[in-house]
Amino acid sequence: MIEVAATSSPVASIVFAVLALLVISIVVLFILRYYLPLRTTPAELLIPVFFALWLPASMVLLVPIDLASSALTDDIAARGIWLDRDTLRVSWRIVYWLTFALTWFILPVLGEYFDSGYQEPKDKVVDSLRANAQYYAIVFGSGFIALLYVLYSYGGFSDSLKGTVMALAYCWGLALAIYLMGHGLVAIPRRLFRNASISGKLRRIQAQAPKIYEKLEDAEMALEDLEAQVSELSRRKGGSVTVFQDWIEELVDMTNLPESGPSTARVIPGSGDTNKSLPTVITEKYMADLTRRLVRAKHARSRYVSEWNRLLQDAVITQAILDSAASKKLDFGAASPTANFWNKHTILTPYTRFLLHFHIVPYLRIAMGGFLTLASIFIVWSEVIKGLFPNLSVIRYSVIHHWQPTGSSTPAKVAALVGENNGQVGFAGQVISAVWMLYMCAAALTSITEVKVWRGRALVRRNTAPESAFWYASQVARLSVPLSYNFMTFLGGIYRETVFYDFLGQLIDLTSLGERFDHLFPAFILVPVCATLFGLYGKAKRKIGFGVDVIDDDDDDGEGRTVYGTGSWREGRDLIERELNGTSAAIRGRRAEAAARIGGSRAAPILSVPGSQRAAGPTTPLGTSPNARPGVSTSARRAGASSSRIQDDDEDEGFFGALGHRFRNTIDTMDTPKWIQDIKKPKWMGGDDDDDGSSRPSQARANSDVRRWFGGGSEGRIRL
Incomplete structure (x- = not known):
């Protein structure tokens, strides 16, 4: 490459770069405001997370400037935003x-510091370093082995240490970024x-509802267990x-426990474990662990409440x-009231809004x-290539x-400038x-x-856990350098x-x-591409045995996969409608159940099969705050009526017994077709032609011998 001396000052480029960095700073602040209450x-949380987002965003600006600055031409109009090499070198070192x-x-250290349950800062620092000890041992061990390889290959020590550290960090980040x-x-x-398909989108939302709601209830029960443990303590x-x-x-x-609660409980259900009593001697380590689990449980509940409210809003819209x-x-x-400016103020009429969302947006x-x-x-x-x-x-x-030379350029200069590696990057190329x-x-x-990450980290609007914020910010920072350099390798010499x-x-x-x-x-990018394109993740889960309680979104065709433990889109549809039409009596029922669990007498889970007919009622407008959970009338796992309780007497039920129960559930929940309801039972079958036969089919089905074949009785109960 022939270096052409610059004949103009990069003052305009410097001004543009400063304004661009200012815009990036404002955008990063808005992102932080969306996920964290500023x-x-x-400050010890906000400042590191800000720079962890701001520095990678500045690389999107720095890479095009570096490309344009490395290939200057005599034609000033052909130049983009450029800086001198010394300024770029200092900028890259800082970033x-x-x-x-x-x-x-x-x-990593700050994430474990905020996640620690200790009270004193010194104890938090020690706990954070202890939690990261294994992580650093693996990192430093791998770095030492790689350093020996570099010393053997390079034969010197001048740049080996720095080169090994930078190369290892790049290789690990590139592997993660490619996947x-x-x-x-x-x-x-x-x-x-x-x-683009409105009905298909609604079907997928309904298929996700049972799984999200079940996770929400699990998070609520885990939090209530920990709150009961604190109350007993x-x-x-x-x-x-x-x-x-x-x-x-x-x-x-x-x-959130009431001040006057039951005081007879001594055995407290552990979070996710079997019932266990409080330790005889309360230690500082136990208190720190209890504090950590309580904070995590509160953030987990906030996460699933946010997901559930967002699902309800998407379903209603x-x-x-x-x-x-x-x-x-x-x-x-x-x-x-918490909606943004664009949702509160609109200039569209109902008809133009219909045209926009029903016809224009899908296309x-x-x-x-x-x-x-x-x-x-x-x-x-x-x-790949x-x-x-x-x-x-x-x-x-x-x-x-390639720069197009003017008529005054010499043939030798033209040949040099249009060579294979002498392409130019102008402003359009930078954009x-x-x-x-x-x-x-x-x-x-x-x-x-x-990706479902360990410890349930998630980004929640205005309520992201500090440890989750640090973890996601570290992933953004880790991927920025490999992706930037990997993009530059696309551009040839x-x-x-x-x-x-x-x-x-x-x-x-x-x-x-x-x-x-x-x-x-x-080139191994083909592996995650093919795995995602052909749904290999879900197939692998089902082959290994994890597919019994997983709905594979990759294979979801809009009809919903009927999987035991999660429900189908029909169950999700009824669950969403019951949630939107909840009453205050149902909320009091749930509070009573929570109080019963606090007293140590938790009832067994109650299973219910949602009705197949859609609940009648007006559509709930989108006036619900995203931070407040709507009232709950029933649940996919728990109902308020005592008649729907299930007492499973057979603890070791065989395959044919379970198959019979599922056949019975299918028969009892089927809707009788209209043409069958119009058929009257003849007298020789025990019927009466003179009576109204509209209610006979349901009675005949309730007293049929088919129910008894599959373990049925006269009570009309369903066993799962």
């Missing part, structure tokens, strides 16, 4: 090493295609409890759009899904253009490269939120002229193993 969030420190040291990005490149366009007097009296009072303030096909008018009702989703499908294909193609045929990369030709990077990052980060390559790329290519890994490993 006024009540401590990279701050991101490295946040990813591997600061965020997550491969999943997201398929999931994002497919979600757009699926949501507060009743103890004397002994080791007096040392932690202030601590116990703080735990009581964290719970989708149902309203689907029902508007008859009236040609669409009205979502009164906006929630826009199909068009966007097709566009992103092509983008995903181009990214996967570039990953960049190590063997880099000139065939589609992304390269969309970003790089396109930023868009490519944003889509790659979005694909990877979307997959993080969908021009990326070797950048400052980023001088800073990081040379250390990755320090050994032949690192160079081959960087060029060949991205």
Whole structure:
């Protein structure tokens, strides 16, 4: 590459870069405000998370500037936003090493610090370091082995230590980024295609309802168990409890238990374990563990409440759009007090809103899904062939253009400037490269939120747990550098002229193993792409044996998979309608059940089969606050009526007994067709032709011998 001396000052580029960083800062603050309450969030949480998001976002700006600055031309009009190499080198050092420190040291330690149940800061720091000890042992052990390999291959020690650390961090981040990005490149366009069908979207929402509601109830019961344990602990007097009296009072303030509760309980159900009593001697470790579990349980309940409320809102909105096909008018009702500005103020009439949501939006989703499908294909193609045929990369030709010389240029200069590796990146190429990077990052980060991670971490609107915020921020920081450098390798030989390559790329290519890994490993993106495209995750779960209680979203065709323990879309439909039409009496019933469990006499789970007919009632408008859970009338696992209780007398039931019970459930819950109801039973079968036969079929079915074949009786009970 021929370096052309700059004849103009980059003052305009510096101003543009500063304004762009200011815009990025505002966007990051809005993201933090969406997931965290800024006024009540401590600075030691807010500042690290802010920089963990701001630094990766600045790389989306820094990479295009580095590309344009490495290939300047004499034509000032052809230049994009550029900076001198010294400024870029300092910027890359600051961004990279701050991101490295946040990813591997600061965020993990702070995450465990906020998750610790101890009260004193010193105890929290020690507990955090102890929790991260195994993690650091694995990291440092792997780094030591890699350092020995680099010393053997390179034969020197001048750059071996720094190169090994940077190369290992890059390789681990690249492996994670390739897997997550491969999943997201398929999931994002497919979600757009699926949501283009309004009825299909509603069916999938209804199929997810039983599973989410069951998790919500489990989280509520786990929280109630811990609150009962705190209540029992507060009743103890004397002994080791007096040392932690202030601590116990703080735990009581964290719970939602009434001040006057039953005082006869001594055996408390453990969270997720068998019943166990409180320890005889209360220690500091026990108090810290109880505090940690209580905080996690509160955040878990908040998470599933948020998911359930969001599902209810999506169900109501989708149902309203689907029902508007008859009236040609669409009205979502009164906006929630917590709704944003665009939901509170609209200029659309009910008819134009119907046209937008029923006709225009589905086609826009199909068009966007097709566009992103092509983008995903181009990214996967570039990953696969960049190590063997880099000139065939589609992304390269969309970003790089060759400078067209003027008539005064000499032939030698023209030949040099239009060479293979002398492409130029103008302002349009910088914008396109930023868009490519944003889509790659979005694909990877979307997959993080969908993957079921350990300890139930999740992002909750305005109520994200501190440990979850640190964990997700560390994943964003960990993926930013590998994705940025991986994108630059799509561009052929021009990326070797950048400052980023001088800073990081040379250390990755320090050994032949690192160079081959960087060029060949991205081809493994075909594994997550094929696994997501053909639903191999769900098939593997069912083969191994985990599919009995899992609904595979990848294989979901809109009809809902009937799986024992989760229900179907019909059950979800009835559950959503019962939830939207809940009454205050049902809420009092649930509070009574919670009080009974606090007293140590928890009742056995009550199973109910939801009715097949849809509950009648007006559609609930979207005036529900997303932070307040609607009233609950019944549950997929628990009902208020005592007649629906199930007493399973046979603890070891055989296969044929279970099969008979399921046959009986199917028969008892079937709706009798209209043409069968019109048939009157003749006299020789015990009927009376003169009587009205409209109610006979149900009575005959209740007294038929078929019920007795499958374990039925005259009470009409259903055993599961």
